[in-house]
Amino acid sequence: MNGPHGQTKQGESNNFMARPSFEMNLPSKGILYDGKIPDGLISYSPLTGREEKLLAGGSRGGVSIIDSIFKSCIPSLPIPVDELLTNDKYFILLVLRAQSYGSSYTFPVKCEDCGRKF
Numbered sequence: 751m752n753g754p755h756g757q758t759k760q761g762e763s764n765n766f767m768a769r770p771s772f773e774m775n776l777p778s779k780g781i782l783y784d785g786k787i788p789d790g791l792i793s794y795s796p797l798t799g800r801e802e803k804l805l806a807g808g809s810r811g812g813v814s815i816i817d818s819i820f821k822s823c824i825p826s827l828p829i830p831v832d833e834l835l836t837n838d839k840y841f842i843l844l845v846l847r848a849q850s851y852g853s854s855y856t857f858p859v860k861c862e863d864c865g866r867k868f
Contacts, residue, residue, distance in 0.1 A: 771793050
């Protein structure tokens with residue numbers, strides 16, 4: 751099975767508890783991670799209801815919600831989440847969103863001049 755941002759890893763044993771697993775290449779290509787993320791390739795799983803609840807305003811006891819989501823969706827990340835480059839973090843969030851909800855994002859916009867909704 752292919753995802754919009756990577757390949758499903760078939761038959762691989764992991765700690766995703768039957769969650770689908772995909773791969774993505776980070777924009778940094780892993781260059782600044784001292785070889786810990788070769789070619790910038792990491793495995794991830796889409797968001798679940800648990801992560802959606804956190805994004806909707808749930809609490810994580812003082813731990814960054816983004817860090818909690820990354821640890822849940824990327825459990826085999828070979829470096830601490832806080833060592834990821836900011837651009838890689840943004841990219842991961844976009845990939846997780848696209849894989850979980852689809853690559854399209856629609857929302858209504860109302861023209862302030864004419865009142866027309868798009």
